[in-house]
Amino acid sequence: MSPYAARRARLLAHMQAGGVAVLATAPEVARNSDSDYPYRHDSYFYYLSGFDEPDSVLVLLAARADAPARSILFCREKNPEREIWDGLRHGPEAARAGFGFDAAHPIDELDAEMGRLLANAPALYYALGHSAALDAQVKTWLAGVRQLARSGVTAPTLACDLLPLLDEMRLFKDADEQALMRRAGAISAQAHARAMRATRPGMHEYEIEAELLYEFRRHGAQAPAYTSIVAAGANACVLHYQRNNALCRDGELVLIDAGCEFDGYAADISRSYPVNGRFSAPQRALYELVLAAQAAALEAAQPGRRYSEMHDAALRVLAEGMLELGLLSRQRCGMVDDVIANRHYLQFYMHGTGHWLGMDVHDVGHYRDLAEAGKPSRPLQAGMVLTVEPGIYVRPAEGVPEQFWNTGIRIEDDVLLTATGHEVLSAAAPKTVAEIELLMRHTP
Structure with missing residues (x-):
């Protein structure tokens, strides 16, 4: 005690x-x-x-x-x-x-x-x-x-x-809290890997959810930290989709946002992967874009950097990719700075790049420095734990290449700020295209 x-x-x-x-x-x-x-x-x-x-x-x-x-x-x-x-x-x-x-x-x-x-x-x-x-x-x-x-x-x-x-x-986790969150992250990462191994075309989303819940509980987690999202195909474009009752069809991606609660502390991990275990070329292009955006955000997750710098870094990568892939027209939207300034990206990316994590999945603590003039985004400090979760969500729309329609991708990890950088608590969940396809190819 x-x-x-x-x-x-x-x-x-x-x-x-x-x-x-x-x-x-x-x-x-x-x-x-x-x-x-x-x-x-x-x-x-x-x-x-x-x-x-x-x-x-x-x-x-x-x-x-x-x-x-x-x-x-x-x-x-x-x-x-x-x-x-x-x-x-x-x-x-x-x-x-x-x-x-x-x-x-x-x-x-x-x-x-x-x-x-x-x-x-x-x-x-x-x-x-x-x-x-x-x-x-x-x-x-x-x-x-x-x-x-x-x-x-x-x-x-x-x-x-x-x-x-x-x-x-509560914003600054002590050593005991950090240990519990490492455990929650490890269990949740194993659950995501299990879900990937189990997924087959023709399964229902709730069958995949059952794999997550089984892995949580068998490793001692008391409950999900929040209602799990298992969203296949177009459902992945609904940010807080929770029905989890649709069929997972061959050729679709499935987005899972799920984490366990272990001894009062939450994990929060998102992974997106192909139902059949193989990314199509358009899916891979979008996935690699989100992965690059997350890498840029993680690079900014350093003590002394402002909290908002993670979102800014991810957003710039996503905006560039939206233009390169033709999701946004250069003729209509201009260059990257124009896309950001005029918020054209909101059609495909409408949420922030992370949030505090701890006893609550959206944990407590100010995101701005209330003591500083203008209340700017607060500096990151050792002991803080947050998520890094860029995404892209492509709904059918005029001018949007049809090959990308009904594709939702989010890649989310749990990150502990340290004195010298950061530690990814959810690193064991497969994330690269190669890791995901290899895991799903070698299923029991």
Whole structure:
């Protein structure tokens, strides 16, 4: 539990002396009737606690002159009867001892205890406006403390949004987080390779999805990090396609965007490959263009470079390729700088080249340097993890060569920024034309 204790200590050091922070985990969510969706903890809560039971709240008390900093967990009590049906509940005492908290109480005591904990605290930190239920609880707690004003008790006079503090912490992955993300990347890369080996003309997209899910789970990943995309043919031109029920036909490409969640951390990998294991000449031309764009973006993924430089590098390569392949007309669109300035590329490339990655697949943290005039794109720093994912999506349209129609390609890798460069966490997923065709040729 030492990484979680260290994170709590870092947060407490940023808080005002005597301040109180409150962070609740996610609720259970009904799927239908009396069945719930598989439970998944709140990322912020788990980041500070390592505790994954529902109905839990973490309270942090910053040090003051007469008292040290403290961490207090409120959680479900032991309930042998419910544990027969639902599994282990740690209960407050075991949670305190096992997870390194200074104290733990039953969740039913939260409202009563918070009045005492907030008395004379100068500041309250919580996720402002993110939960109507928590906002209502905070209002009740503060009203109770204010009723004691005649006894000399004061309520917090400062309310601070807790999440921006945690966002900046979570943006930089510590050694333990990096290890978990390497594992998530390795498992997900194996799953992509398995899907390639299994793919045959006439399969349904969901059959390929099943290969991904099997590989995730058999290596210990708890779940997909997000709903997997398996998109064959024209479906690959739908960026967030999720039906996964179409046939994969001979001569088509299939685009997979999938990654597992391992111990709370996500992978996010995209690969595109031919259903029959052999790229046609037009498919290969588009694929090599996207691969070159990703290589340019990866070259810009260096500490000290601006985040936006990756997108700019990929976009320039893609714009040049769109002109060379005839997707865009030089007569109508001009040269590369004109294509970029006038955003002609948006017909075929309409998303950014990456995003932060961590406990959430689209992880937290600002993309701009808010402290610098003009708020430019922030510099990359060691410990950040992001995706690099250029793509190209060609729908039927007048003036677009028909040989490219209904082709969607995205190549996405997970990248950890290091002191001297970067590490590709998903490098084991086959990516070059030669690697993909060789793998699919030598299938069992």
